[in-house]
Amino acid sequence: MIQNILLCGVGGQGILLAAKVIAAAAVKSGFEVTTNEIHGMAQRGGSVTAFVRYGDTVFSPLFRAGDADVIASMEAIEALRYAHWLRPGGLAAVSRQRLIPVTVSSGKAKYPADADERLAKVFPRLEYIDCHVEAKKLGDARMANIILLGALSRGLDGIPSPVWEEAIRACVKPQFVEGNLAAFRFGRKE
Amino acid sequence: MKQHLTGNEAFARGAWEAGVAAAFGYPGTPSTEILENLVKYPDVYCEWSPNEKVALESAAGAAIGGIRSLVTMKCVGLNVASDPMMTLSYTGIVAGMVILVADDPGQHSSQTEQDTRHYARLAKLPVLEPGSAIECRSFMIKAFEISERYRCPVIVRSTTCVSHSRFSVETAERQPRERIPFVKNPSQFVPLPLWGRTLRRKVEERMCRQAVDSSADTELNTIFRRGADLGIVSSGMVALECAEEFPEASVLKLGWAWPFPDELLRTFAASCKRIAVIEEGDPILEEHIRSLGIACHGKDVTPRCGELTPEVVASIHAALDGRPFQPPKPVDEAADLPSRPPMLCAGCPHRALFYALAQFDVIVTGDIGCYSLGVFPPLERTDLLICMGGGFTLAHGMQKAGETRPVVGIVGDSTFFHSGITGLLNLVYNKGNATLIVSDNRTTAMTGHQDHPGTGRTLMGEATLAADIEAIARACGMKRVRTVNPFDLKAMHEVLKEELTCGEPSLIISRAPCILKEKTAVKPALAINAEKCRNCKSCLKLGCPALETPDIKAKPIINAQLCTGCGMCSAVCPFKAIS
Ligand code: SF4
Numbered sequence: 001m002i003q004n005i006l007l008c009g010v011g012g013q014g015i016l017l018a019a020k021v022i023a024a025a026a027v028k029s030g031f032e033v034t035t036n037e038i039h040g041m042a043q044r045g046g047s048v049t050a051f052v053r054y055g056d057t058v059f060s061p062l063f064r065a066g067d068a069d070v071i072a073s074m075e076a077i078e079a080l081r082y083a084h085w086l087r088p089g090g091l092a093a094v095s096r097q098r099l100i101p102v103t104v105s106s107g108k109a110k111y112p113a114d115a116d117e118r119l120a121k122v123f124p125r126l127e128y129i130d131c132h133v134e135a136k137k138l139g140d141a142r143m144a145n146i147i148l149l150g151a152l153s154r155g156l157d158g159i160p161s162p163v164w165e166e167a168i169r170a171c172v173k174p175q176f177v178e179g180n181l182a183a184f185r186f187g188r189k190e
Numbered sequence: 191m192k193q194h195l196t197g198n199e200a201f202a203r204g205a206w207e208a209g210v211a212a213a214f215g216y217p218g219t220p221s222t223e224i225l226e227n228l229v230k231y232p233d234v235y236c237e238w239s240p241n242e243k244v245a246l247e248s249a250a251g252a253a254i255g256g257i258r259s260l261v262t263m264k265c266v267g268l269n270v271a272s273d274p275m276m277t278l279s280y281t282g283i284v285a286g287m288v289i290l291v292a293d294d295p296g297q298h299s300s301q302t303e304q305d306t307r308h309y310a311r312l313a314k315l316p317v318l319e320p321g322s323a324i325e326c327r328s329f330m331i332k333a334f335e336i337s338e339r340y341r342c343p344v345i346v347r348s349t350t351c352v353s354h355s356r357f358s359v360e361t362a363e364r365q366p367r368e369r370i371p372f373v374k375n376p377s378q379f380v381p382l383p384l385w386g387r388t389l390r391r392k393v394e395e396r397m398c399r400q401a402v403d404s405s406a407d408t409e410l411n412t413i414f415r416r417g418a419d420l421g422i423v424s425s426g427m428v429a430l431e432c433a434e435e436f437p438e439a440s441v442l443k444l445g446w447a448w449p450f451p452d453e454l455l456r457t458f459a460a461s462c463k464r465i466a467v468i469e470e471g472d473p474i475l476e477e478h479i480r481s482l483g484i485a486c487h488g489k490d491v492t493p494r495c496g497e498l499t500p501e502v503v504a505s506i507h508a509a510l511d512g513r514p515f516q517p518p519k520p521v522d523e524a525a526d527l528p529s530r531p532p533m534l535c536a537g538c539p540h541r542a543l544f545y546a547l548a549q550f551d552v553i554v555t556g557d558i559g560c561y562s563l564g565v566f567p568p569l570e571r572t573d574l575l576i577c578m579g580g581g582f583t584l585a586h587g588m589q590k591a592g593e594t595r596p597v598v599g600i601v602g603d604s605t606f607f608h609s610g611i612t613g614l615l616n617l618v619y620n621k622g623n624a625t626l627i628v629s630d631n632r633t634t635a636m637t638g639h640q641d642h643p644g645t646g647r648t649l650m651g652e653a654t655l656a657a658d659i660e661a662i663a664r665a666c667g668m669k670r671v672r673t674v675n676p677f678d679l680k681a682m683h684e685v686l687k688e689e690l691t692c693g694e695p696s697l698i699i700s701r702a703p704c705i706l707k708e709k710t711a712v713k714p715a716l717a718i719n720a721e722k723c724r725n726c727k728s729c730l731k732l733g734c735p736a737l738e739t740p741d742i743k744a745k746p747i748i749n750a751q752l753c754t755g756c757g758m759c760s761a762v763c764p765f766k767a768i769s
């Protein structure tokens with residue numbers, strides 16, 4: 001068994017924390033785990049991606065387009081950009097948040113008005129959540145990434161709920177544990 | 191104990207376990223985090239040097255002085271440090287020394303795609319190539335052993351993917367080492383030609399011994415033994431990708447990549463019907479294998495440029511099997527998506543400088559750093575860029591070429607100390623007439639905010655003397671030196687006007703802290719009053735990511751989550767709509 005996860009978003013949205021929790025949960029479940037983070041000039045507004053793989057034997061931290069069991073995106077149209085990485089039947093967990101790129105503000109490109117329809121068409125299995133709004137309702141908009149983590153966890157095999165929660169406890173500061181557990185359960189629909 | 195470490199964290203761990211006592215480096219993606227992690231361990235002295243040459247020479251002094259030393263840099267850094275490395279190969283060292291170079295296949299954050307193995311051959315130094323964080327730790331420890339076995343520095347070559355991937359790594363405790371007292375020996379350590387010729391011969395002998403030892407080293411060179419039809423020779427992370435992509439093939443993964451293990455290559459080739467060399471970068475291994483009289487596939491099926499990702503490796507597999515290969519393509523719904531190029535942060539002081547420069551008809555020669563992004567629209571204020579320190583020297587040459595427009599040379603504060611000072615000295619000495627600017631944001635920003643000689647703090651966290659750019663420039667003979675806050679648009683405009691037309695060399699220090707680092711400089715977000723806004727879009731000429739227009743007809747709005755209240759947009763709005 002091997003599970004491939006592709007996380008995407010825009011610099012500063014917290015996808016690296018999500019990658020860290022998945023890795024911790026997979027390690028606790030006894031799997032070999034690798035992650036790869038695309039750094040570089042990412043914090044300055046560019047697209048960012050992180051790969052996570054776990055399973056019985058993992059050689060390389062990267063995998064091929066079309067092999068992701070789950071893709072999770074913190075931004076609506078970034079999910080479309082990486083849609084071809086998802087395997088047939090895989091799960092897409094996408095946040096409704098829209099971040100307007102400078103190329104749009106400068107009039108050089110358009111942000112698609114029909115992003116919702118496109119997502120629905122491209123992803124037969126879609127968890128489409130207003131993560132920031134829901135996180136705010138739960139007390140802190142910064143937990144949006146953990147809601148998305150909960151949603152994406154529904155598409156992964158081999159990690160039981162208590163292990164996910166243990167991993168969250170290990171990865172976030174003590175004062176944020178309860179809030180983040182609530183956010184995770186909301187995303188996982190538990 | 192098992193820890194989930196990135197390659198760079200594992201390099202630091204391995205060096206620490208190996209008893210490294212001193213480490214030097216200059217920040218450069220993807221190598222930077224090695225020293226940032228190593229400095230957290232006890233009993234290791236670590237420093238950021240002003241440039242890679244200084245770092246390598248310091249590490250050499252430490253290793254000859256009897257302690258294990260490490261120097262880290264990115265691929266282009268080795269261009270700067272190559273001079274001492276060549277000679278150090280002759281003199282050798284006393285305690286172990288590792289030169290860690292992180293290459294960047296795919297050019298995620300580098301101006302060139304260099305294959306450091308060329309340097310290893312040129313300097314005649316062994317090179318180890320780890321493929322995972324597990325090997326980053328263990329190869330680092332081995333590299334120090336090999337270094338002491340042959341009394342020469344060892345190059346450990348990483349890549350972006352190796353440095354930034356996490357694996358579960360088994361760690362151990364540190365093995366402390368005694369300092370080996372230095373014993374005078376000029377015929378070894380002073381390579382005058384008289385002694386240099388003897389040293390030269392010894393280097394060749396050393397290489398022959400290494401090729402034999404490397405052939406026998408089954409810890410560094412491993413074989414995934416599967417079928418006997420196809421045999422793959424590879425190294426680094428690509429070898430791991432091959433092990434996954436080709437379950438039917440045997441894979442020879444070379445960890446000790448140079449000097450080539452000829453014996454091992456011959457026996458492996460003899461054990462398989464067909465051989466394919468799948469190497470990222472230049473066909474170094476392939477050409478050598480052919481020179482041994484072994485027929486093989488190589489660059490006939492493998493791209494020369496870019497990263498060998500699993501997808502590329504799959505395409506190589508298909509080519510070797512004579513199958514067509516069709517990877518999934520981006521979906522049609524993604525065909526017209528807006529791109530997200532990297533850009534200067536909201537409230538970045540470089541933006542203010544470039545905006546001011548955009549009001550003049552000048553040629554701008556730039557340098558390596560966040561301010562390289564000044565080349566993109568809407569600012570488009572960089573015309574030429576080569577390397578660190580080049581901002582000053584290119585301007586000088588351009589101006590000597592008879593360029594009729596004023597020529598402006600820009601470097602950052604960290605690159606000023608890296609290699610800008612000599613360019614400034616040269617400009618004054620040789621009566622140049624360019625206008626030099628240091629865009630001084632008080633840190634090495636692009637690589638994640640490292641200290642440098644101007645910040646007043648060392649990597650060990652100690653307060654130290656902060657080098658004064660103005661005083662250095664004056665000491666070099668620069669008569670006109672002005673310091674301005676770029677957010678004071680009027681003052682900056684006045685200073686530029688005067689200095690561009692003064693007919694003498696001059697230096698402008700454009701000084702304001704990096705907003706990403708100096709969180710205390712962040713002010714409340716501004717907002718646009720929609721009633722006062724006449725949608726003239728003057729503010730959008732700043733290219734600030736916090737200024738958004740969801741579609742081209744709408745009036746701009748400010749994203750309060752991104753805005754740092756720098757006031758630039760308010761200053762350029764002709765209708766006073768922003769406050
Ligand atoms: S510069 Fe002022 S008036 Fe012009 S678009 Fe911007 S906010 Fe509106």
Ligand code: SF4
Binds near residue numbers: 754757
């Ligand atoms: S004040 Fe204006 S220019 Fe400065 S960060 Fe905010 S929106 Fe950008």
